[in-house]
Amino acid sequence: MQSLRETGRLPKARWSPSPNFGPRPEGAAISLLVVHNISLPPGQFGGPEIEEFFCNRLDHSAHPFFETIRGVEVSAHALIRRDGSVVQFVSLLERAWHAGRSCFEGEEECNDFSVGIELEGTDDIPYTPDQYRALAQVARMVIAAWPSVTEERVTGHCDIAPGRKTDPGPAFDWAEFRAILARTGDKE
Template sequence: MSTLRATGRLPGARWAPSPNFGPRPEGAPISLLVVHNISLPPGQFGGPEIEDFFCNRLDHRAHPYFREIEGMQVSAHALIRRDGELVQFVSLLDRAWHAGRSSFRGEQECNDFSIGIELEGTDDLAYTEAQYRRLADTGELIMTAWPAITPERMTGHCDIAPGRKTDPGPAFDWSHFRGLLADRRTEGECD
């Protein structure tokens, strides 16, 4: 069994534990990776607000938008910042609260069987190369630990909650990401 599968902790990630998680249902296989985006305040990057939000520490008086999300308790398994830094909030073995009401190929409640990764960004602003590379590296580790997750079982929040969510948005280049994943898979076969 891989270390990742045993511990649920991503190597190289800074640990920032969120209280917003729970156990996965008994026997639920981890079989989906969901890509999201987030920026707090909207369109602004680099501050502590995303971590504060996922850890229930956000000062809702600090920005008018924060009043709209006051009381929400959400999380993701991990966040990839604009510079490629990986921050982990919830063990991959646990159920993070990232997908909400959702469905993937007829399977309901995606939080039960998915891993959620947030990219610091917006739907319409290009993501950084550092983010794509970190996401591909992380995706490869996750696919190795949980082989039920394949490139075909990596999707956007918009795809599992259409009409309700739009992220990671049109700015996310799925073919570039999948190309980086394929490169890593090919490199692994040559080792």
């Protein structure tokens, strides 16, 4: 069985390939995990719209908000739904388009060296226990495959694009996530 580092595919994740990715720059090593949130339409959960958006299949006439994102081509490596299920859009070996203009510890263009994980949610609605557990499991796999991604190098979109992005927002309980991540690490 091939490892995550060889395949870039998260075990047990449903594969839904996005065209919105590219190669990582020569010599770019994965060393950061970025936590995001998304809901489409805003504040609504459970529908197919996030997946359709990341795969450039969103029906922009289905909701007024969708017109505001017409022509936007973005992706993340994976999405964690409210029930904790994981959908993967881009191989972790490739460069997903999730961070935009960004900087972490003086290093610009975080897409080049990061893994982007979206949580189905909003800045101000609490995330589910299933999402925290699934995110901790994914983070632990990434940390094991790429030791340069330490627990300290798991951060929010708001931290790498301050003033431009706010996610995962105040509803994301970093202390709870880090406690679950530590327990996940104890099992290895």
